[in-house]
Amino acid sequence: MSELSSELKSAAEELDAADGLAELRERFVLDDVVYLDGNSLGALPAHVPDRVTDVVRRQWGELRIRSWEESGWWTAPERIGDRIAPLVGAATGQIVVGDSTSVNVFKALVAAVRMAREDAPARDEIIVDAATFPTDGYIAESAARMTGCALRPVAPAEVPSALGDRTAAVLLNHVDYRTGRLHDLPALTAAVHAAGAYAVWDLCHSAGALPVGLDEHGVDLAVGCTYKYLNGGPGSPAYLYVRRELQDRFDSPLPGWNSHAEPFGMRPGYEPASGARRGRVGTPDILSLLALEAALDVWDEDGVSVAAVRAKSLALTDFFLRCVGEYVPDGRVESVTPAAHAERGSQVALRCDDAGEVMKRLIERGVVGDFRAPDVLRFGFTPLYVGFADVERAARVLALTLAETG
Amino acid sequence: MSELSSELKSAAEELDAADGLAELRERFVLDDVVYLDGNSLGALPAHVPDRVTDVVRRQWGELRIRSWEESGWWTAPERIGDRIAPLVGAATGQIVVGDSTSVNVFKALVAAVRMAREDAPARDEIIVDAATFPTDGYIAESAARMTGCALRPVAPAEVPSALGDRTAAVLLNHVDYRTGRLHDLPALTAAVHAAGAYAVWDLCHSAGALPVGLDEHGVDLAVGCTYKYLNGGPGSPAYLYVRRELQDRFDSPLPGWNSHAEPFGMRPGYEPASGARRGRVGTPDILSLLALEAALDVWDEDGVSVAAVRAKSLALTDFFLRCVGEYVPDGRVESVTPAAHAERGSQVALRCDDAGEVMKRLIERGVVGDFRAPDVLRFGFTPLYVGFADVERAARVLALTLAETG
Numbered sequence: 186m187s188e189l190s191s192e193l194k195s196a197a198e199e200l201d202a203a204d205g206l207a208e209l210r211e212r213f214v215l216d217d218v219v220y221l222d223g224n225s226l227g228a229l230p231a232h233v234p235d236r237v238t239d240v241v242r243r244q245w246g247e248l249r250i251r252s253w254e255e256s257g258w259w260t261a262p263e264r265i266g267d268r269i270a271p272l273v274g275a276a277t278g279q280i281v282v283g284d285s286t287s288v289n290v291f292k293a294l295v296a297a298v299r300m301a302r303e304d305a306p307a308r309d310e311i312i313v314d315a316a317t318f319p320t321d322g323y324i325a326e327s328a329a330r331m332t333g334c335a336l337r338p339v340a341p342a343e344v345p346s347a348l349g350d351r352t353a354a355v356l357l358n359h360v361d362y363r364t365g366r367l368h369d370l371p372a373l374t375a376a377v378h379a380a381g382a383y384a385v386w387d388l389c390h391s392a393g394a395l396p397v398g399l400d401e402h403g404v405d406l407a408v409g410c411t412y413k414y415l416n417g418g419p420g421s422p423a424y425l426y427v428r429r430e431l432q433d434r435f436d437s438p439l440p441g442w443n444s445h446a447e448p449f450g451m452r453p454g455y456e457p458a459s460g461a462r463r464g465r466v467g468t469p470d471i472l473s474l475l476a477l478e479a480a481l482d483v484w485d486e487d488g489v490s491v492a493a494v495r496a497k498s499l500a501l502t503d504f505f506l507r508c509v510g511e512y513v514p515d516g517r518v519e520s521v522t523p524a525a526h527a528e529r530g531s532q533v534a535l536r537c538d539d540a541g542e543v544m545k546r547l548i549e550r551g552v553v554g555d556f557r558a559p560d561v562l563r564f565g566f567t568p569l570y571v572g573f574a575d576v577e578r579a580a581r582v583l584a585l586t587l588a589e590t591g
Numbered sequence: 592m593s594e595l596s597s598e599l600k601s602a603a604e605e606l607d608a609a610d611g612l613a614e615l616r617e618r619f620v621l622d623d624v625v626y627l628d629g630n631s632l633g634a635l636p637a638h639v640p641d642r643v644t645d646v647v648r649r650q651w652g653e654l655r656i657r658s659w660e661e662s663g664w665w666t667a668p669e670r671i672g673d674r675i676a677p678l679v680g681a682a683t684g685q686i687v688v689g690d691s692t693s694v695n696v697f698k699a700l701v702a703a704v705r706m707a708r709e710d711a712p713a714r715d716e717i718i719v720d721a722a723t724f725p726t727d728g729y730i731a732e733s734a735a736r737m738t739g740c741a742l743r744p745v746a747p748a749e750v751p752s753a754l755g756d757r758t759a760a761v762l763l764n765h766v767d768y769r770t771g772r773l774h775d776l777p778a779l780t781a782a783v784h785a786a787g788a789y790a791v792w793d794l795c796h797s798a799g800a801l802p803v804g805l806d807e808h809g810v811d812l813a814v815g816c817t818y819k820y821l822n823g824g825p826g827s828p829a830y831l832y833v834r835r836e837l838q839d840r841f842d843s844p845l846p847g848w849n850s851h852a853e854p855f856g857m858r859p860g861y862e863p864a865s866g867a868r869r870g871r872v873g874t875p876d877i878l879s880l881l882a883l884e885a886a887l888d889v890w891d892e893d894g895v896s897v898a899a900v901r902a903k904s905l906a907l908t909d910f911f912l913r914c915v916g917e918y919v920p921d922g923r924v925e926s927v928t929p930a931a932h933a934e935r936g937s938q939v940a941l942r943c944d945d946a947g948e949v950m951k952r953l954i955e956r957g958v959v960g961d962f963r964a965p966d967v968l969r970f971g972f973t974p975l976y977v978g979f980a981d982v983e984r985a986a987r988v989l990a991l992t993l994a995e996t997g
Contacts, residue, residue: 233647234652242635244825250959253825288690323851327845418877423873439694439730467690467692468691468816470879471826472879557857
């Protein structure tokens, strides 16, 4: 063991010993792999399989149709929304779970444009983060086309100067999926409001990793997935937040029967429900929903809070940047993730020309991150189950791998 | 035991003894309840829980992100679509599974209107089944609003005379959810085509219970749920069929990244995939999808075919109508389900003023159907697990219950 490695291993040991969240790792199914891909698919909480078995064997198998009432299936979308609410700084009654993120982006953007048009009919432009995860851009293009708006891609930093009398809605990512940059949600939301437009935030890469403050900052609408830092499982349903004051004006482009004021009245005319339920569409996907509900129990453990998670997340990414800085020769990789805490999500993205080959080898060596074309190594840090020894090992194996390639 | 009851019980025994599908009941988790609500939520196939456990514990828990490739998660929507295809008379490559029925109705109707407009820009009317399950009507209203069309509710029998130069698309139910009436898909599709419009069929209450013949009859687009006669589990994802010849013209209003030609290219511009995948939107809901995939194995058993299921379905509903006719005094209930086989789905709906109270008592006595407001008792017959003795018992308990009430 080199002196350097010995020093960083000791540092990791001390950090792990002082980590108030360290014991949570036992709540997850993990092996000897360093799993830094929880920002793509969160690890399995150990208690979830038995809960899913109960849903399948007893709730579906034995109670069958009775479970819509007796097992609380019907109300699951709002109930689980209320479990997510405190994690994103929302009071209860404003979040509903269901459908994919893409479908929720469509609902949110179309509804935002309709609200803006009610205020000022001439508003005919949607602004979208120019570096957005692609699906948001594709869906925004469709929302623009179907509401008669133009779509304008703008870098988040340029949004304030791009806003104007024509702006109806602005769709932004809280954390950039590629670079890990954390955007300034309070300031950007305030700027959107000052222009008389509506702010729609995509929280996929921030919810469960850092404070969001939806209510505090007056966000209008928000969407997010639940299979990253919320560990809901592969393709678990997304959620939609509609600020309470706007719920009566939420005019959904997907007014399915689940959002009807009286869904079992089987009425031919549509009358929207009040509250968060207005964001629902069709029959909720119970297996995935209830796996997610179980996964959220982790947040009820003693000492777990978004603040504690954020503090550890920053310590993890700081330590990773330090280890990479010490292990990897200067210039071999370049961090595209901001160094400033206020601008950093819970991931570190490193640029190098041979990133695809490097990530392949890293995974073979038990360090799992992901590759984002064309040249980014992406490492996600889930504070609930990633420790500092993992971080040291990941950086060390990365240095070894980079020394072989390139 | 009365003479009448003895005679019908013997008849049931003979029918059960001659039933080539009788052994399939063992493949399902059932108890001493007569479950005639499989047209709302299909019973649990006995092998599904272990398959779901494997998906959760091994595929998610151990392989984690690798399962998108190694466990075939990414291709599940098309692969499972190809399993449903033979059940609805479609060649492979035309069905994709995902999202709810409501969301798929939106995709199908908007795409149908866009195709019609390409052919003839002046088409500006959507016709919808006036007795449709409500969600189809609500979503059709939204599709009409967002494409600049008028929505016109028309009784299916009147559709041929309502079609015209303005008709863009027609949305019809193959089987009426309330009355159980089977509509004439071949003739109505031909009439829609003769008018130059596009036919969208909702198969929720027919798929898995009777032949559909999508390819044979030239249906343009179709949607359906998978939790009724396909036994996919509560809220299991729906499917979308786009006829092969129309796939290149399918212009989705929900062009999420899963439908991109190169989804992992992370390109800012949208380019649609070819084939059925173009109907996808966001990340597929893996737990529910793979539970459905497991459930479909039942259709691979020896002797199981849509034709055999249909023959038994008609025998079951015939026998139920006979038992009701013999046990229940004339005039106490009225069947709103057509007597003609060509017009009957796999359910029997009986009208009586006190239907809500009657169904409550029936369920207490172990005969589970459902109540549809204001006055319908609905009994669904899933030939895979309902037998003739069940049918006799249901009718007998119904007669007993009706004698007490009303």
